Amino acid sequence: MTWKTPSSLKWLICKHARQQGELARLEKELAEKKEQLDQTYSGPINKVQEAIKSIEAVMRLHEMSVDPDIIAPVAPRLYEPLFKRGEITRSLYKAMSNGQWVRTDELIAAVSGLYQQDTQPKYFRYVRHQVRSRLFGLLRNGKVERKAGGSRIGKDQSETQSFWRLTPGRGI
Incomplete structure:
Protein backbone atom coordinates (compact mmCIF):
# COMPACT_ATOMS: atom_id res chain seq x y z
CA MET A 1 0.00 0.00 0.00
CA ILE A 71 44.03 47.24 40.29
CA ALA A 72 40.92 48.03 38.26
CA PRO A 73 41.33 48.30 34.48
CA VAL A 74 40.88 51.68 32.80
CA ALA A 75 39.45 51.74 29.29
CA PRO A 76 41.61 53.66 26.80
CA ARG A 77 40.15 56.34 24.54
CA LEU A 78 38.85 54.96 21.29
CA TYR A 79 38.92 58.24 19.42
CA GLU A 80 41.24 61.21 19.33
CA PRO A 81 39.83 64.31 21.03
CA LEU A 82 37.92 66.58 18.67
CA PHE A 83 39.43 69.77 19.99
CA LYS A 84 42.74 70.79 21.49
CA ARG A 85 42.80 71.66 25.17
CA GLY A 86 41.02 74.98 25.76
CA GLU A 87 39.93 75.36 22.14
CA ILE A 88 36.20 75.01 22.92
CA THR A 89 36.35 77.61 25.68
CA ARG A 90 38.30 80.11 23.59
CA SER A 91 35.89 79.68 20.67
CA LEU A 92 32.86 80.08 22.93
CA TYR A 93 34.25 83.25 24.48
CA LYS A 94 34.98 84.65 21.02
CA ALA A 95 31.46 83.80 19.77
CA MET A 96 29.84 85.45 22.81
CA SER A 97 32.22 88.41 23.03
CA ASN A 98 29.65 90.96 21.81
CA GLY A 99 27.50 90.44 24.94
CA GLN A 100 24.38 89.41 23.00
CA TRP A 101 22.37 86.22 23.57
CA VAL A 102 23.51 83.44 21.20
CA ARG A 103 21.63 80.21 20.38
CA THR A 104 23.24 76.84 21.07
CA ASP A 105 23.38 75.84 17.39
CA GLU A 106 25.13 79.11 16.53
CA LEU A 107 27.73 78.38 19.22
CA ILE A 108 28.24 74.86 17.87
CA ALA A 109 28.77 76.30 14.39
CA ALA A 110 31.21 78.90 15.76
CA VAL A 111 33.22 76.28 17.66
CA SER A 112 33.25 73.46 15.12
CA GLY A 113 32.07 74.90 11.82
CA LEU A 114 29.35 72.21 11.69
CA TYR A 115 25.71 72.76 10.91
CA GLN A 116 23.12 70.14 11.82
CA GLN A 117 21.64 69.85 8.33
CA ASP A 118 25.08 69.32 6.74
CA THR A 119 26.47 66.75 9.20
CA GLN A 120 25.79 63.12 10.04
CA PRO A 121 23.37 63.07 13.00
CA LYS A 122 25.53 60.83 15.19
CA TYR A 123 28.63 62.99 14.73
CA PHE A 124 26.67 66.22 15.22
CA ARG A 125 25.19 64.88 18.48
CA TYR A 126 28.70 64.04 19.67
CA VAL A 127 30.02 67.54 18.90
CA ARG A 128 26.88 69.11 20.38
CA HIS A 129 27.40 67.11 23.58
CA GLN A 130 31.01 68.33 23.83
CA VAL A 131 30.02 71.98 23.37
CA ARG A 132 27.04 71.79 25.73
CA SER A 133 29.13 70.08 28.41
CA ARG A 134 31.60 72.94 28.26
CA LEU A 135 28.80 75.52 28.33
CA PHE A 136 27.30 73.96 31.45
CA GLY A 137 30.75 73.89 33.06
CA LEU A 138 31.10 77.62 32.37
CA LEU A 139 27.57 78.14 33.70
CA ARG A 140 28.49 76.38 36.98
CA ASN A 141 31.53 78.65 37.31
CA GLY A 142 29.39 81.74 36.71
CA LYS A 143 31.17 82.68 33.48
CA VAL A 144 28.07 82.50 31.26
CA GLU A 145 24.34 82.96 31.64
CA ARG A 146 21.67 80.73 30.15
CA LYS A 147 18.17 81.59 29.01
CA ALA A 148 16.35 78.29 28.51
CA GLY A 149 14.27 77.70 25.40
CA GLY A 150 10.58 76.85 25.43
CA SER A 151 8.87 73.50 25.89
CA ARG A 152 9.86 70.78 23.43
CA ILE A 153 6.35 69.49 22.83
CA GLY A 154 5.19 70.17 19.28
CA LYS A 155 7.74 72.86 18.53
CA ASP A 156 10.61 73.25 16.13
CA GLN A 157 14.05 72.65 17.66
CA SER A 158 15.13 76.20 16.80
CA GLU A 159 12.40 77.50 19.13
CA THR A 160 13.49 75.30 22.05
CA GLN A 161 17.23 75.91 22.10
CA SER A 162 18.87 77.70 24.98
CA PHE A 163 20.43 81.10 24.59
CA TRP A 164 23.82 81.87 26.10
CA ARG A 165 25.88 84.95 26.82
CA LEU A 166 28.89 85.94 28.87
CA THR A 167 27.97 87.04 32.37
CA PRO A 168 28.30 90.84 32.41
CA GLY A 169 31.42 91.77 34.37
CA ARG A 170 32.25 88.11 35.15
CA GLY A 171 32.98 86.68 31.73
CA ILE A 172 36.49 85.91 30.52
Missing part, protein backbone atom coordinates in the same frame (compact mmCIF):
# COMPACT_ATOMS: atom_id res chain seq x y z
CA THR A 2 1.33 3.40 -0.93
CA TRP A 3 0.27 6.67 0.44
CA LYS A 4 0.72 10.15 -0.83
CA THR A 5 2.48 12.84 1.27
CA PRO A 6 0.09 15.72 1.93
CA SER A 7 1.13 18.98 0.29
CA SER A 8 1.24 20.85 3.61
CA LEU A 9 3.67 18.25 5.04
CA LYS A 10 5.79 18.36 1.87
CA TRP A 11 5.95 22.13 2.17
CA LEU A 12 7.08 21.81 5.82
CA ILE A 13 9.73 19.23 4.86
CA CYS A 14 11.08 21.49 2.11
CA LYS A 15 10.99 24.53 4.40
CA HIS A 16 12.86 22.57 7.11
CA ALA A 17 15.50 21.44 4.60
CA ARG A 18 16.05 25.02 3.37
CA GLN A 19 16.34 26.32 6.93
CA GLN A 20 18.88 23.59 7.75
CA GLY A 21 20.89 24.59 4.68
CA GLU A 22 20.77 28.25 5.71
CA LEU A 23 21.85 27.35 9.25
CA ALA A 24 24.76 25.28 7.94
CA ARG A 25 25.85 28.17 5.70
CA LEU A 26 25.68 30.68 8.56
CA GLU A 27 27.58 28.39 10.94
CA LYS A 28 30.31 27.91 8.34
CA GLU A 29 30.51 31.68 7.78
CA LEU A 30 30.65 32.25 11.54
CA ALA A 31 33.50 29.76 11.92
CA GLU A 32 35.44 31.53 9.13
CA LYS A 33 34.85 34.95 10.70
CA LYS A 34 35.92 33.65 14.12
CA GLU A 35 39.09 32.26 12.60
CA GLN A 36 39.80 35.62 10.94
CA LEU A 37 39.17 37.47 14.21
CA ASP A 38 41.39 35.05 16.11
CA GLN A 39 44.20 35.61 13.61
CA THR A 40 43.71 39.38 13.72
CA TYR A 41 43.60 39.78 17.49
CA SER A 42 45.72 36.92 18.82
CA GLY A 43 49.02 38.74 18.20
CA PRO A 44 48.07 42.03 19.87
CA ILE A 45 46.35 40.23 22.75
CA ASN A 46 49.43 38.08 23.40
CA LYS A 47 51.66 41.17 23.25
CA VAL A 48 49.54 43.03 25.82
CA GLN A 49 49.30 39.96 28.06
CA GLU A 50 53.09 39.64 28.05
CA ALA A 51 53.45 43.33 28.89
CA ILE A 52 51.01 42.96 31.79
CA LYS A 53 52.92 39.93 33.12
CA SER A 54 56.19 41.88 32.95
CA ILE A 55 54.72 44.86 34.77
CA GLU A 56 53.18 42.61 37.44
CA ALA A 57 56.52 40.85 37.96
CA VAL A 58 58.30 44.18 38.45
CA MET A 59 55.54 45.41 40.79
CA ARG A 60 56.00 42.36 42.98
CA LEU A 61 59.75 43.04 43.18
CA HIS A 62 59.25 46.61 44.32
CA GLU A 63 60.03 47.29 47.99
CA MET A 64 56.46 48.52 48.55
CA SER A 65 54.53 45.61 47.12
CA VAL A 66 51.20 46.13 45.41
CA ASP A 67 48.87 43.29 44.55
CA PRO A 68 48.19 43.67 40.79
CA ASP A 69 44.91 41.77 41.11
CA ILE A 70 43.25 44.65 42.97
